[in-house]
Structure formats: C-alpha cells, structure tokens
Amino acid sequence: MGIQDIIEGKKQWRAHLARVKALPPDYQIVYKEIQKYLFKIGPIGLLDGPLLPGIVDFFEEGVATGRGVLELIGPDVAGFCDDLIKDSPTYAEIYQKSISGKPGTAEK
Known part of the structure; x- marks a missing residue:
C-alpha cells in the first residue's frame, strides 16, 4: 500500500x-x-467493502421517503447488524477457530 492509496x-x-x-x-x-x-x-473487509456506504445509501433513501430510522431497521439495532453480516466471516470467528485447536498445536 503506497502513500497515494492511503491518501485516497x-x-x-x-x-x-x-x-x-x-x-x-x-x-x-x-x-x-x-x-x-x-x-x-x-x-472481514468492513472498511474496504460496500457495507458501510450501503447503510448510508439505505438511510438516505429512508430520509428521502420520510420514514423514521427505526421504521427502516426495526427496534433491534444489533439484530439488524447481525442480519447484514450473517454470511460474512468475522475476525471473532477466525479467532475462535484458531484457539479451538488441540493444546500444543498452533494453526497458521
């Protein structure tokens, strides 16, 4: 990653x-x-992927139609998030897999 990539x-x-x-x-x-x-x-890929910009797009559409934010996502913010990432691997899952190995064995 070069300086231009960081700036961009x-x-x-x-x-x-x-x-x-x-x-x-x-x-x-x-x-x-x-x-x-x-x-x-x-x-994984949260900052580089389309998830956060997609949420803003979704919210902008909700504002344009005059709907409240809780009408769009429901009362459970964590549940909404879990539904968004249900098929995406997470760092927490990778970590859990890495420590669930047999004692004395290290996975790379």
Missing part, C-alpha cells in the same frame, strides 16, 4: 463521514451505533 482512502472516508453528517440526527445516532457494533464484531 482518507479522502473516501472523509466523504463517507460527510454523508453521515448530512443525515438527520436520529439517523446519525443509529448509524454510529451500527458502526460501533460492526467495528466490535469485525466482519
């Missing part, structure tokens, strides 16, 4: 955050909770 990545992240800040306050709160949850669970 920062530009994209700042543009993403600007889109989040343009959402109504209730959407911003829920987005931040979703982001916190996903960063904690750790689906």
